[in-house]
Amino acid sequence: VKIHDLSMPVWEGAAYGEILPFTNSSVRFLEYMNYEDHGIRRTLMKLDRETASPLISIAPATPFNYKPSQPNPKHEYTLSDIPLDWLVLRDATVIDVRAGSGHEITPDELEAALDVADYRPGDDVLLRTGWGTTERAYTMGMDYFMQGPSLRRDAGECLSEKMDAMDSHFLVTDLGLLNPPRVQGHNWFTGDAPVVPLPKPWPSAEARERTVDLNGRTHASEEPSSFQAIIPRAVAIAKCLVDCDQIQGNRFQLIIMPLLIRQAGAFTSRFFAVED
Amino acid sequence: VTQLFELTLPLDREWMPDELFPTATHFLFAPRGHPEKGTTVGTDSGTALLLPSQFREFRKQRRVHDLDASELVLRPTAVIDLPRDPGQAIEANDVDDAISRAEIRRGDAWLVRTGWGSVEHERGTDRYMLDSPFLTPAAARRLGEAMRAVSTDLLLVDTALISRPDKHLIPEWTVMNPRPLCHPSEAARAYLQGYRTREVLADWEADFELASAGIMTVRRLVNCDAIPGRRTRLIIAPLRVVRGVGAPCRVVACHDGDRA
Numbered sequence: 177v178k179i180h181d182l183s184m185p186v187w188e189g190a191a192y193g194e195i196l197p198f199t200n201s202s203v204r205f206l207e208y209m210n211y212e213d214h215g216i217r218r219t220l221m222k223l224d225r226e227t228a229s230p231l232i233s234i235a236p237a238t239p240f241n242y243k244p245s246q247p248n249p250k251h252e253y254t255l256s257d258i259p260l261d262w263l264v265l266r267d268a269t270v271i272d273v274r275a276g277s278g279h280e281i282t283p284d285e286l287e288a289a290l291d292v293a294d295y296r297p298g299d300d301v302l303l304r305t306g307w308g309t310t311e312r313a314y315t316m317g318m319d320y321f322m323q324g325p326s327l328r329r330d331a332g333e334c335l336s337e338k339m340d341a342m343d344s345h346f347l348v349t350d351l352g353l354l355n356p357p358r359v360q361g362h363n364w365f366t367g368d369a370p371v372v373p374l375p376k377p378w379p380s381a382e383a384r385e386r387t388v389d390l391n392g393r394t395h396a397s398e399e400p401s402s403f404q405a406i407i408p409r410a411v412a413i414a415k416c417l418v419d420c421d422q423i424q425g426n427r428f429q430l431i432i433m434p435l436l437i438r439q440a441g442a443f444t445s446r447f448f449a450v451e452d
Numbered sequence: 453v454t455q456l457f458e459l460t461l462p463l464d465r466e467w468m469p470d471e472l473f474p475t476a477t478h479f480l481f482a483p484r485g486h487p488e489k490g491t492t493v494g495t496d497s498g499t500a501l502l503l504p505s506q507f508r509e510f511r512k513q514r515r516v517h518d519l520d521a522s523e524l525v526l527r528p529t530a531v532i533d534l535p536r537d538p539g540q541a542i543e544a545n546d547v548d549d550a551i552s553r554a555e556i557r558r559g560d561a562w563l564v565r566t567g568w569g570s571v572e573h574e575r576g577t578d579r580y581m582l583d584s585p586f587l588t589p590a591a592a593r594r595l596g597e598a599m600r601a602v603s604t605d606l607l608l609v610d611t612a613l614i615s616r617p618d619k620h621l622i623p624e625w626t627v628m629n630p631r632p633l634c635h636p637s638e639a640a641r642a643y644l645q646g647y648r649t650r651e652v653l654a655d656w657e658a659d660f661e662l663a664s665a666g667i668m669t670v671r672r673l674v675n676c677d678a679i680p681g682r683r684t685r686l687i688i689a690p691l692r693v694v695r696g697v698g699a700p701c702r703v704v705a706c707h708d709g710d711r712a
Contacts, residue, residue, distance in 0.1 A: 177526070179521040179522050179525045179526065180521060181520075181521040181692075183692045184692070185517050185692045185693070185694045186691055186692055186693050186694065186696075187693070187694035187695075198484070198489070201489055201490050206636075208477075208635055208636065208641070208644065209475065209644060209652075211508040211511055212508075213648060213649070214644070214647065214648060214649055214652050215507060215508045215509075215648075215649030215652050215653060216506055216507055216508070216649075216652050216656070217495070217505075217506055217511075217697045218475060218477070218494060218495045218496070218506075218635075219494065219495050219696070219697075220477045220492060220493075220494055220635065220636060221492070221493050221494070221495075221691075221693070222488070222490060222491070222492050223490055223491045223492075223493065223691075224489065224490035224491065225490060225491070227490075228691075228692065237483065237484060239465070239481075240483035240484070241483070256462060260456040260457075260458060260704060261456055263704075264454075264456055264687065264704060264706060265454065265706070378489055379487045379488075379489065387485070431525060431687060433687060433689035433702045433704070434702070435463065435689075435691060435700060435701075435702055436458070436460040436461075436462045436463060436498075436499075436702050437462065437463045437464075437465075437481060437491070438462045438463065438464045438465070440481070443491070444691060445689075446689035446690075446691075446692065446702070448521055448524075448525050448687075448689075450525070450526070
């Protein structure tokens with residue numbers, strides 16, 4: 177049995193915490209017991225729901241807001257309620273759409289990949305582009321996300337329909353951002369009127385001001401989100417996985433281990449692929 | 453058919469039973485719009501993995517991000533039964549007896565099951581921490597020796613603590629009335645100014661003994677009584693913290709009879 181770790185590491189100042197105003201926020205570590213004074217290390221870690229490789233449900237703001245992010249969801253689970261046998265050693269299929277810098281996956285590309293995939297009813301889905309690697313995340317900084325590939329909304333709708341028909345529970349992907357950066361970062365780090373120089377994320381003054389401007393929306397683009405096209409038909413979606421090319425076959429067993437936070441709607445998780 | 457058992461103490465924003473000492477970090481789960489939006493956790497919040505490198509003497513040893521998936525996922529595990537009463541110590545001879553009854557194979561993780569993690573603890577009290585069974589330093593030394601002898605380096609326990617910090621933290625901190633909050637309260641930070649290496653090593657001697665033997669530990673497992681038999685396989689999923697000496701983790705048992 178081969179076991180592959182697909183989890184993005186957590187480190188202070190990681191770019192996933194820096195690029196957006198409030199979908200995510202900075203990873204900060206405070207070492208309050210240290211080798212020099214205490215002979216032991218203890219660290220306070222400030223994370224966010226979307227730190228590293230997050231698993232995101234239909235109601236990501238639970239337990240503070242149980243309202244689904246889209247109407248008529250097929251499933252309504254918080255992360256702590258998902259049955260263990262949906263998380264551990266589930267059959268999964270690889271949907272391979274190789275995509276490099278700046279590429280937005282189209283419906284045609286997705287359908288071509290679905291045509292050749294060994295996709296069986298009940299499978300979880302790994303949308304693998306080859307973009308997500310630990311080394312690239314360590315070295316590219318914010319460009320890892322700003323220049324990364326993504327999924328167009330219409331391709332997201334196509335994938336959503338297929339996952340619904342196959343009764344798939346989870347979509348996991350090595351895309352840094354599922355939405356195109358031009359959508360997610362519109363008029364923040366890109367767009368007609370990007371904020372220059374780029375401010376710090378929440379709780380910076382600029383991020384707080386942006387919540388006023390957006391009035392409840394999560395990004396400033398008029399284009400709808402590809403994430404929101406898929407989430408109503410899935411139990412949860414995970415993005416920002418890494419090193420998925422370790423998986424040699426086109427099928428594997430998936431282990432998803434969100435940190436067990438009571439009633440959380442989204443949080444950093446570990447992802448492992450098991451191959452015989 | 454694989455049976456799955458959740459062995460993780462949930463992180464609960466309303467109350468965490470392990471936030472007794474100033475050495476712990478308050479678990480905060482804050483909503484959007486809050487200045488601290490997101491989550492604050494400590495190295496050893498809830499069910500947590502701690503590495504030998506938590507101690508200065510072993511700081512050159514590996515960190516959390518160095519752990520290979522094969523060490524953490526579907527890890528064959530021997531369940532070592534050591535039933536304890538509240539507050540009862542595990543002594544060195546108890547370790548020998550329990551090991552002799554266990555079904556241990558080379559390279560196994562060891563799960564010491566006292567029953568403490570299966571007790572329903574009243575919310576809002578200190579009993580989970582203060583009445584927890586614990587390892588004496590001699591027992592920890594014996595465990596470390598025995599584990600090294602079979603080439604294993606991972607110990608899991610269903611107790612709240614490995615050591616009982618009764619030299620300083622219990623007599624100095626828990627007697628304060630009203631008791632201050634854990635880190636990052638002002639009182640906790642002030643206490644830690646005087647809680648130096650000598651005091652740490654006096655309080656956490658059993659932890660140090662295990663670290664000296666190169667043993668990683670996972671503490672605060674729950675529900676271990678549900679695991680049938682004396683062998684299982686575990687999934688241990690800590691936050692993948694770069695250069696971390698420990699991290700909160702999720703632990704699940706996958707029980708499929710003889711395959712473990």
